[in-house]
Amino acid sequence: MRRGTRDRSEDGTDGPGAGSGAADAPRRRRRGLPPALWPAALLLALAVAGPWLAPHDPLATDMAASLRPPSAAHWFGTDTLGRDVFSRVLAAARLDLAMAVAAVALSALPGIALGAACGLRGGWPDRAVGRLSDALMAFPLFVVALALAAVLGNSVGSVVLATAAINLPFYLRLARTEVAARRGAAYVQAARLAGLGGAALLRRVLLPNALPVLAVQASTNLGWAILNGAGLCFLGLGVRPPTPEWGVLVSEGAQVLLAGQWWVGAFPGLALFGAVYAFALAGDALRDRLDPRRRP
Amino acid sequence: MTAPLLRVEDLSVRFGTRDGAVRALDGLSFALDAGETLALVGASGSGKSTAALAVAGLLDPAARVTGGSIRLRGRELRTLDARGWQAVRRQDLAMVFQQPRRALDPVRRIGDQLADALRVREGLRGAAARDRAVALLAAMGLDDPAGRLRARPHQLSGGQCQRVLIALALTGRPALLLADEPTTALDAATQAAVLALISVQAQARGMATLWVTHDLALAAQRADRIAVLEHGRIVDRLPAAALAPDPYATPAQGAAAQAGWHARTRRSWTTATDPAPPGRPETTGPGTRATGKSGSTDGSGSGDSMDAGTAPPLLAVQGLRRRFGDRAAVDGVDFVLRRGRALGLVGESGAGKSTVAALVARLLDADGGAAWLDGGAARPDSRPAGSEGIAGTAAVSAAADLLAVPAAAAHRAPWRRRVQMVLQDPLDSLDPSARACDAIAQPLARLERLRGAALAQRVREAADLARLPQALLQRYPHQLSGGQAARVAIARAIAVRPDLLVLDEPTSALDAAVQQEVLAMLAGLQRATGMAYLFVSHDLRLVRRLCDTVLVMRHGRIVEQGPTDRVFGQPAQDYTRALLAAVPGGLPGDCAGPAGHPG
Numbered sequence: 001m002r003r004g005t006r007d008r009s010e011d012g013t014d015g016p017g018a019g020s021g022a023a024d025a026p027r028r029r030r031r032g033l034p035p036a037l038w039p040a041a042l043l044l045a046l047a048v049a050g051p052w053l054a055p056h057d058p059l060a061t062d063m064a065a066s067l068r069p070p071s072a073a074h075w076f077g078t079d080t081l082g083r084d085v086f087s088r089v090l091a092a093a094r095l096d097l098a099m100a101v102a103a104v105a106l107s108a109l110p111g112i113a114l115g116a117a118c119g120l121r122g123g124w125p126d127r128a129v130g131r132l133s134d135a136l137m138a139f140p141l142f143v144v145a146l147a148l149a150a151v152l153g154n155s156v157g158s159v160v161l162a163t164a165a166i167n168l169p170f171y172l173r174l175a176r177t178e179v180a181a182r183r184g185a186a187y188v189q190a191a192r193l194a195g196l197g198g199a200a201l202l203r204r205v206l207l208p209n210a211l212p213v214l215a216v217q218a219s220t221n222l223g224w225a226i227l228n229g230a231g232l233c234f235l236g237l238g239v240r241p242p243t244p245e246w247g248v249l250v251s252e253g254a255q256v257l258l259a260g261q262w263w264v265g266a267f268p269g270l271a272l273f274g275a276v277y278a279f280a281l282a283g284d285a286l287r288d289r290l291d292p293r294r295r296p
Numbered sequence: 297m298t299a300p301l302l303r304v305e306d307l308s309v310r311f312g313t314r315d316g317a318v319r320a321l322d323g324l325s326f327a328l329d330a331g332e333t334l335a336l337v338g339a340s341g342s343g344k345s346t347a348a349l350a351v352a353g354l355l356d357p358a359a360r361v362t363g364g365s366i367r368l369r370g371r372e373l374r375t376l377d378a379r380g381w382q383a384v385r386r387q388d389l390a391m392v393f394q395q396p397r398r399a400l401d402p403v404r405r406i407g408d409q410l411a412d413a414l415r416v417r418e419g420l421r422g423a424a425a426r427d428r429a430v431a432l433l434a435a436m437g438l439d440d441p442a443g444r445l446r447a448r449p450h451q452l453s454g455g456q457c458q459r460v461l462i463a464l465a466l467t468g469r470p471a472l473l474l475a476d477e478p479t480t481a482l483d484a485a486t487q488a489a490v491l492a493l494i495s496v497q498a499q500a501r502g503m504a505t506l507w508v509t510h511d512l513a514l515a516a517q518r519a520d521r522i523a524v525l526e527h528g529r530i531v532d533r534l535p536a537a538a539l540a541p542d543p544y545a546t547p548a549q550g551a552a553a554q555a556g557w558h559a560r561t562r563r564s565w566t567t568a569t570d571p572a573p574p575g576r577p578e579t580t581g582p583g584t585r586a587t588g589k590s591g592s593t594d595g596s597g598s599g600d601s602m603d604a605g606t607a608p609p610l611l612a613v614q615g616l617r618r619r620f621g622d623r624a625a626v627d628g629v630d631f632v633l634r635r636g637r638a639l640g641l642v643g644e645s646g647a648g649k650s651t652v653a654a655l656v657a658r659l660l661d662a663d664g665g666a667a668w669l670d671g672g673a674a675r676p677d678s679r680p681a682g683s684e685g686i687a688g689t690a691a692v693s694a695a696a697d698l699l700a701v702p703a704a705a706a707h708r709a710p711w712r713r714r715v716q717m718v719l720q721d722p723l724d725s726l727d728p729s730a731r732a733c734d735a736i737a738q739p740l741a742r743l744e745r746l747r748g749a750a751l752a753q754r755v756r757e758a759a760d761l762a763r764l765p766q767a768l769l770q771r772y773p774h775q776l777s778g779g780q781a782a783r784v785a786i787a788r789a790i791a792v793r794p795d796l797l798v799l800d801e802p803t804s805a806l807d808a809a810v811q812q813e814v815l816a817m818l819a820g821l822q823r824a825t826g827m828a829y830l831f832v833s834h835d836l837r838l839v840r841r842l843c844d845t846v847l848v849m850r851h852g853r854i855v856e857q858g859p860t861d862r863v864f865g866q867p868a869q870d871y872t873r874a875l876l877a878a879v880p881g882g883l884p885g886d887c888a889g890p891a892g893h894p895g
Contacts, residue, residue, distance in 0.1 A: 185724065186719050186720075186721060186724040187724065187725050187728070189719060189725070190725045190726070190727075190785070190788070191727070191738065192659065192707045193657065193659070193707075194707075194738045194739035194742050194743065194788070195713075195739060196707055196738070197705070197708060200742075208729045209729050211729075
């Protein structure tokens with residue numbers, strides 16, 4: 001059994017501490033980014049500034065220094081062609097992040113728009129779109145990527161499109177559920193009384209309230225998108241050597257792993273791990289920030 | 297002398313808020329003997345609910361008990377751990393909460409929830425549990441108890457949910473029943489039935505009952521003793537007999553007793569039986585009440601005929617019908633509402649009042665009938681459409697067929713600005729992600745296309761009209777109390793200066809003090825703006841204060857209608873009489889019989 005409603009007094013100062021202090025009291029705004037967002041911010045900064053921060057040219061080969069373990073000169077060691085692994089990992093951050101952001105944007109924006117419209121409309125259009133989206137979800141990533149590569153040519157673009165296509169049904173379904181759950185709410189009825197309907201209702205009332213959930217999804221999804229993209233590149237799609245990309249780097253490292261040169265593949269792998277983790281943390285922090293109930 | 301069942305001594309509870317500690321309870325002491333009924337009465341914020349929750353161990357995590365003791369059957373509750381609390385709650389305690397729907401799990405069947413309680417508190421399982429559950433529900437007065445076991449809370453009415461809650465509370469053999477405003481959310485007839493049920497069951501089982509309520513009349517009816525709380529401490533203790541009117545007293549004695557009652561308990565938050573607030577014409581005797589603007593008492597707001605020579609009524613409804621599944625929620629409703637008048641719609645829960653309100657405001661589609669705005673009975677006048685004035689003057693307004701557009705497209709209708717509604721739960725009707733000022737600005741921006749400074753100005757005006765302090769405009773709904781949210785909801789509805797305002801139980805979630813203020817504000821608003829009200833309420837006292845005409849509904853049909861004074865003073869139908877008799881404390885000045893005594 002859940003508790004009944006709380007007693008609220010007229011001027012809002014009594015009753016359970018539900019954050020209902022006087023409006024004139026200064027709000028305790030947190031300065032700067034919350035700690036949960038630091039890893040993601042760091043990642044972004046590294047991605048942007050990567051090429052300038054790299055101590056060596058990511059593409060410069062040096063056969064004499066091939067397969068050196070990590071040392072002062074090469075923090076992450078060198079790979080089979082003598083390239084500095086650290087510089088390559090750093091340079092790859094840019095490409096991976098760009099692919100992930102593009103894929104998420106391409107899947108989230110249409111997915112949310114279409115899902116929200118279906119959620120509000122209901123009826124047979126909702127069901128039809130739902131079934132189409134289910135069909136899309138049934139395709140494995142690799143199959144879609146191969147098909148797109150065959151049609152569009154093997155490029156970064158087709159990898160991004162494949163990732164976006166796989167992810168779209170999740171946004172569609174989530175947006176649809178969030179909107180459908182709220183469409184009978186009293187404040188939505190009040191918005192109708194105020195003259196809002198259709199697209200305006202979605203834009204101003206339903207989506208802002210669904211935003212925290214969608215933002216968390218998008219942020220976690222960024223992590224998955226990185227993995228998807230890196231996975232496809234690992235398999236040889238999209239990016240060709242010598243372009244540094246984490247998946248490709250892991251693939252290069254896998255070839256020498258059994259010979260004992262662990263650093264070639266381990267550090268790119270750790271970078272992937274770090275990126276996914278950073279975005280998961282960011283998702284949590286975003287949700288906290290966006291939830292209106294936690295606002296001062 | 298035996299020790300009391302429950303002894304609370306010097307209890308202090310503190311809440312940590314951002315602005316420092318708030319003392320919810322400040323040295324509260326009372327005792328309750330076995331089988332006795334004690335009512336804790338007080339305004340919202342006085343700490344009465346906190347006291348009940350403290351006894352049940354259900355205080356908010358932000359609350360800390362900073363002193364005192366609570367002893368139940370001699371056992372100190374403050375020092376209990378989780379296991380200890382489990383044992384206490386299983387064996388000795390039962391609680392009934394205020395909002396029955398919210399206190400039941402919405403996704404599970406009633407039968408499953410009852411089975412849980414029976415398993416834990418009576419050790420019954422399987423068929424034995426099922427039979428006992430059926431017996432319990434039958435004892436609670438629910439029809440078709442076996443069928444109800446399979447139902448989910450949303451399929452039951454508020455009153456039925458509350459009966460289920462009481463059944464849950466009565467499993468096992470609790471020695472103490474805590475009732476936290478269990479009937480505030482219910483209409484008067486159901487209230488009376490539920491209260492009687494609790495009293496009867498408590499007496500039959502020898503349970504002690506701790507009532508928490510803001511309704512002094514109710515407390516006088518049901519309790520043995522009354523303790524009045526203010527600011528977390530008890531400021532007055534009375535035996536209830538001091539307040540109950542004597543059925544054998546002469547009218548003079550009765551009036552003197554009433555006066556004595558008011559003198560003794562004059563507090564700002566007592567119920568609508570208080571004298572009218574300033575601004576409303578005083579009653580001059582039983583049954584009379586100066587009616588609103590035009591002062592006519594010919595019942596021109598009732599029934600079918602239009603006065604000869606006057607403008608068509610603002611709202612004319614004929615044969616309105618709506619079914620939900622195989623149930624006729626509204627079954628042929630006709631009424632007429634004139635400009636500047638207030639029409640009350642009363643009846644018990646399930647009568648179809650809220651459905652009629654939603655149909656008129658066009659949030660729902662009707663299955664049949666007609667509703668005309670400023671129009672005649674059957675055909676639209678041939679006045680040009682679109683002549684509705686922005687400033688909401690009563691000048692040339694087009695006749696409009698409200699049912700011409702489906703509800704899904706009603707937001708675009710040209711008459712949308714003229715018909716507005718205040719929904720039932722004020723906190724739910726505000727967008728949780730928008731500030732109060734944005735909520736009020738929304739209809740203005742949308743329906744009148746205002747922007748910038750003009751918009752801000754109108755928002756301020758609306759807030760002033762609704763007596764909402766400007767400082768509250770920047771708050772989010774979760775930072776507002778129920779009364780403040782009600783005012784925001786009303787400000788938002790009146791901001792566009794509608795001709796017709798539909799109010800669906802706008803004060804049922806509020807306590808008596810706030811109710812008074814909101815009512816006074818609504819009455820003043822009507823005088824100032826000439827808006828017509830369609831006021832749906834289960835509380836006859838409020839309808840009496842505000843409305844000059846009243847419709848009594850039952851099972852989707854109008855049972856009786858006419859001027860409020862006539863209908864409440866000399867009801868023609870038995871059902872109306874039953875409704876009137878169920879009002880706790882009675883309506884002041886009516887002749888429906890001795891007030892306040894349970895049947």
